[in-house]
Amino acid sequence: MRTVYRVILVLVVSTFLVASCSRKKNSFVSRNYHAVTAEFNTLYNGYDVLEQGRTSLNESYFDNYWEVLPIERMEVTDEVMLPGQSKSELFSKAEEKAVKTIQKHSMNFQGKEKNPQIDEAYLLLGKARYFDQRFVPALEAFNYILYKYPASDKINQAKIWREKTNIRLENDELAINNLKRLLKQEALEDQDLADATSMLAQAYLNTKAVDSAITQLEVAANATKRNDERGRYRFIQGQLYNTLGKTDSANYAFDKVIELNRKTPRIYLISAHIEKIKNFDYKSGNKLELLERLTELEENRENRPFLDKIYHQIATYHLKNGSDTLAVSYYNKSLRTNTQDRLLKAKNYEILGDMSFDKLLYRDAGAYYDSTMGNLVVDSKPYRVIKRKRDNLEDVIFYETVARVNDSILELVSLSDVDRVQYFESFIERLRLKAQEEKEEKERQEAIERNRGGVAVNNVPGGQQLSGRGVPGQASMFYFYNPTTVAYGKNEFVKIWGDRALEDNWRWSSKGGTGTVNNTSSQDILASASEDELYDPQFYISKIPSEEKEIDSISKERNFAYYQLGLIYKEKFKEYPLAKSKFKTLLNNNPEERLVLPSKYNLYKIYTVLGENDEATIAKQDIVTKYSESRYAAILNNPELADTEDGDSPERLYEALYEQHEDQEYAKVITACETYINKFDGEPIVPKFELLKATAMGRLYGFEKYSKAINYIAVTYANTPEGMQAQTIENNVLPILANKDFVEDNMSNNFKVIFKFQDETLLEAKPFQKVLDTVLKNIKYYDLKTSLDIYDQSTALVVVHGLKTAQVAKTFDQLLTKEDRQKIQVPYFVMASENYQIIQIHKNLGIYLNRTNK
Known part of the structure; x- marks a missing residue:
């Protein structure tokens, strides 16, 4: 119970x-x-x-x-989240x-x-x-606390978090006002005070009030109980002082971080050291003491995760002291740490690229700039700056290679038969030695591959055999798992084929990498030679150009390369001594007449910049005396013409022609472009005139002539911006424009009413358009516009735009009042917008009209 x-x-x-x-x-x-x-x-x-x-x-x-x-x-992130995600x-x-x-x-x-x-x-x-x-829902939650629980002990935290959310929603001014009110009304302490003032500092940073942000960070650093936050706040203080140019105050803030030592995350400590080193005065500071500090940072085992930054700073130290070899070594060390800091990688590559460029190692500089762009955000400002450098370098590499290769060919042309035999016997001897070295290297690699399994057994504890991937117990001979054989294969490929891009038809000689030009064809000669031909001097001698026309072409190409190099070094890189050397070499090579005068004028400008006044006077006198009727002589006799863009400058002439092109004066534009192309032959403005001329020809004569003109520009001016633009048009635009097939009316939802004026009535087109504009204003329910379009040299079309159906377009005259109809007596025809585009591109209006009249 x-x-x-x-x-x-x-x-x-x-x-x-x-x-x-x-x-x-x-x-x-x-x-x-x-x-x-x-x-x-x-x-x-x-x-x-x-x-x-x-x-x-x-x-x-x-x-x-x-x-x-x-x-x-x-x-x-800007990623949009769906409900429930x-x-x-x-x-x-x-x-x-x-x-x-x-x-x-x-x-x-x-x-x-x-x-x-x-x-x-x-x-x-x-x-x-x-x-x-999800900041808006978060704001709702914080606001609910403030509304529903005003007496809560968490009310101050809710207010702080609400302002954090407002800052994320870019309501910075509102957050500043609310946080200032909170600090004034409440006696916040400890972490609440640190959180409030740090967020206030962020709002001030967002509104560019740096001084106010520094003040609030001081309060936050003193109030917080968390050393990781204190280290961060002090470090940001130092960064802000640096932006204001207050180096001493910045160093004081960084010292506060360093004093925390192991109490704060190591990254803040190392970054504070590096920022202090960046602020070092190389003119008056103790460089030996600085080097000792850098060495101490490098040798400290605790700093191993941050060696990428330390090596970079040591490299910068050596670079500023003129020790280029040590600088290059440490920049490469920084890169070999496999740093995750992409900006650091980009800076290392950029500096190495600049150093290579200064040493005239253009191919190496180009590779470094490519790597720099690979570590930057595409289309960001730093990316565009490096891309511009790389694009300019592309021209340098191309023309330097052309000049070097063609100089070598012309030197071979000038040799006697005996000298040619001696030259190629020496070349063949080098080929034999190279072949022997490659054979020995190949045998060595094969021996390594054969013994690889045994070596793996000896190196792995317990006798386990490693595969190429380092997996015990799995022997693998896969080629790409062995870095040695991969590196050997890469070198062999470059030796045989040159630097080829990863693309279809890569074996074609025209697909050679940047800067290989004629070098690729020489590799093709070696690749195509039989075993007997490979070591026969007469085989190579037979490849030397012998026809006068071919030699003359090589000489012209070489001279043009020197001219372009002179311009690039002078205008783009401001390397005046290099530019002077190229122009002088060009003038000593008996260039064609079109390059002589521009080269002499550019030399005069370079002498003036370099302060070589005697040389400048001689060059000026030569131009004024021998070319007294030229534009350059006019500029030298009237220096003010060089400082202002006068009416005869190429730039002004181009602008005037472009305005004529906009006014549809295509025939005048074509004629003027041909004149200016001859007048300014050899100058950088010429490709612009060529492209403008091609566009005008397309508008006036149609697709076929436009296509030929674009192809000419793409081939002739391949390494100019206009040539590259023409190549893009040829690859991407012309195939689309080539379509001549008319569409049926029921396939379109946009139609045009067209009035045709031809031959003797051509001058009536413009007055008629004005009358038509006044008439169209009286039409209700339709928003109609007109244009006057040139069709060809003898035909103009006045076009009414804005009609959506073929039926309305065909009965266009029914939209007009009786009085307005009397004003419009010219016959018209109707065409779908797609067909109108086709007849303007291909100039096949006659075919279209015959088709519709059947």
């Missing part, structure tokens, strides 16, 4: 407790039960998951130390815990919340949404 009573008692007590813990009852037991359950169950788990997500967010975030760091380590499962789970707390433990009686943990749940909800980058 006693057992039965006990069971009944337990059931009664349990029933009483469950009933008393109901959310519907405002009792002491219920309030405390739900408060304790919420705090130590769902909320605890929710904050635990939130912290995991925040830690993961911080670890995945990569700070850009080349710019001022943000206060909070969080990357905001989340950027992180952890934040989604934290949000679920907050919602569960509110749903299961909220005790709202007569508009008042009796569970003191619900405001904490809404705070968790807002934080989870904030880190999940």
Whole structure:
């Protein structure tokens, strides 16, 4: 019986407790039960998951130390999230815990919340949404706390988080006002004060108020209890002082970071050291002491993860001290650390590229610039700057190679038969030695491959055999798993084929890499030679050009390359000594007449810049005396013409022609372009005139002539911007324009009414258009416009635009009043817009009219 009573008692007590813990009852037991359950169950788990997500967010975030760091380590993306989606499962789970707390433990009686943990749940909800980058819902959660729980002990935190969210939503001015009010009204302390002032500093940074941001960061650094935050705030202070040019204050802030030592993340410590080193005064500072500090950073084992930055700074030190070899060595060391800092990689490559360019190693410079662009954001400003350098270098590499190769060919042409035999015997001897070395290298590689399994057994503990991938117990001879054989194969490919791009038809001689030009054809000669021919001097002698026309062509190509190099070095790179050397070499090579005068004038300009006044006077006198009727002589006699763009300057003439082209004066543009192309032959402006002439020819004569003109520009001026543009047009635009097939009317939703004026009525087109414009204003329900389009030299078309159906277009005259119809007596025909485009491109209006009249 006693057992039965006990069971009944337990059931009664349990029933009483469950009933008393109901959310519907405002009792002491219920309030405390739900408060304790919420705090130590769902909320605890929710904050635990939130912290995991925040830690993961911080670890995945990569700070850009080349710019001022943000206060909070969080990357905001523009990715649009659909309802129900989340950027992180952890934040989604934290949000679920907050919602569960509110749903299961909220005790709202007569508009008042009796569970003191619900405001904490809404705070968790807002934080989870904030880190999940759903800022508007997060703002709603924080605002709900401020509205519903004004007496909450979390009210200040809610206000701070609300302003953090406003800052993310770019409401910086609102955040500044609210945070300043909070700091004024509330006596914030410790972490709350640090959070409020740090966020205020971020808002000031966003609004470019740097001084105010520094002040707030000082307060935040002193108030925070977290050393990682203190180190970050102090480091940002130093960066901001640097932007203001206050080096001493910046160094003081960096010293504060360094004093924290192991209390703050190592990256802040190393970055503070590096920033101080960047501020070093190389003119008055102790360089030996600086080198000792750099060496100490390099040798400290704790700094190994940051050697990429340290090596870069050591390289910069050696570069500024004129130790180029050491600088190159350390820049390469920085790159070999496989740094994840893409901007650091880009800077290393760019500096190495600049150094190579200064040493005239153009191919190496081009490769370095390519690597630089590979580590920059495409189409960003730094990317465009490097791309411009690389594009300019492309021309240098091309023309330097042309000049070098053609000089070599012409030198062979000038040799006697005996000298040619001696030259190629020496060349063949070098070929034999090279072949022998390659044979020995190949045998050595084969021996390595044969012994590779045995070596692996000796090197792996326990006698396990390693494959090419380093997997025990799996012997593999796959070629690409062995870096030695891969490197050997790459070298062999370059030796035979040159630097070829990865594309179809890569074996064609025209597909040679940058700077290979005629060198590729020499590789083709070697590749095509038989074993007997390969070591026969007469085989190579037979390849030397012998016809006068061919030799003359090579000489002209060489001379033009020297002229272009002179211009590039003078105009683009300001390398005046190099430019002078190229122009003088050109004039000594008996160039064609069109290059002589521009070269002499450019030499005069270079002498003036270099301060070689005697040489400049001689060059000026030569031009004025021998070419007194030239434009250059006119400029030298009237120097003010060189400082202002007079009416005869190529640029002004081009602008005037372009305006004529816009006015559809195509025949005049073509004639004038031909005149100016001859007048300014050899100058950089010529390709512009050629492209303008091609466009005018297309508008006046149609597709065929336009296609031929574009092809001519693409071939003749291949390495100019206009030539590249022409090549793009030829590849991408001309195939589309080539279509001559007319479309049926039912396939179009845009039609034109066309009035044709030809031969003797041509001059009536413009007055007629004015009358038509006045008439169209009286038409209701249609927004119609007109244009006067030149069809060919003897035909103009007045076109009405804006009609959507063929039926309305064909009954166009029915839209006019009786009086207006009297003013428009010229017959018209109707055409779909697509067909109108075709007849203007291919000049086949007659074919279209015959087709429609059948």
